[in-house]
Amino acid sequence: MDQGGTMAAEPSAHFSLDRRTALAGIAGVFGASLFAPLARAAGYEPIPKINTGKPAVVFTPAQRALVAALSERIMPTTDTPGAIAAGVPDYIEHMMGDWAVSDDRDLILGGLAAIDARSMADFQKPALKASSAQQDALLTLTMNDAIPGGAKFFEAFRQLVLTGYFTSEVGIMQERSYLPVPGDYDGAYPASKIDRIFSS
Template sequence: MRSAHRFFRPRGVTVPDRPSRRAALKALAVVGVAPTVAEAAWLHPLVPRQPGDTRWRPRFFTEAELAAAEVVAELIIPETDTPGARAALAHQYIDWRLSEAAPDSRVPVLVREGLAWLDRESQGAFVERSSAEQTALLTRLAADPPTEPEQAVDFFREFRRLTISGYYRSEVGMQEEIGYAGKQYLTEFEGCTHEHHLDWTPPRRDV
């Protein structure tokens, strides 16, 4: 189980340095990334492709934006003892979500302009900066209280939410990080096995 990363920790949620899976899931619930029925069905390797097409292609991002999105997502959820956002293809999930956004949603523009802001602040391509420089820039956006322009901070918060959402909807996040094994067929159900419950009988009620 990964330790809490400073970019991964939802604002206003206290997460221990070595959180349990239960604590991590509780934190995710606070930021509203528990999957809906429709979204939970979205597993990255199962995304439909055109017949004969073996290469995934972005539907929203340009190639340069996709490269930046991949780096930012991995900095938010880096590889530790379990795979990070890159291995979970969180950047592909984000591309899909943005391509499916409602026409009046401000999120696609917010993300696109936010990635451009990272390049401007980097005085060049963000992806070409060192890992330390990239981390320092995102640390500025994660500051509480905020120290950077409101739109840039909003971009980072939204991108972090999308990254966490995509990670825990992926096979990597669900199976390797959370340990979800899918629906299991039980040949029998033993019920509660707590010792102090074994001899329990319901109280009698006078009619």
């Protein structure tokens, strides 16, 4: 996978899943609340003029760093790599640059600004410089709509993080158990032995 979160031209011999196909499957989980850029990329909504040139630059360096920090709080590194290692921040900027319209970008940029403003009010520092616990608190306030536009931002941002992660090679091959060809059926397989979601 390259730094932009896209599949490399020469994928692993054990990894051949098309990212758009994976996106369509995961996006279906969000139903009617699916964030518009994801719906377009998954083929659920009409596609506007798409950027086919160089990757669009949407975020300032500070915004890009905050997107990375917040995405890692939503999908942190545990025994498997987190959002940053999976290329999620670059994926989010790609979605905002190539699949979003102005209203979609305004929602994300406005949410980042609101989080930063609340961090300055509560912790006297930008959200990027806040501790992990403080960033979690800011995300909780956002989720609970205690920040202007918070709930809409949080749902859109969460969807971007999850789809970016679970359609990445890291998400499919490490967070889940990748089965290129389903194995034998075992109706008595103990549920206690399942520690990963299977993907194929």
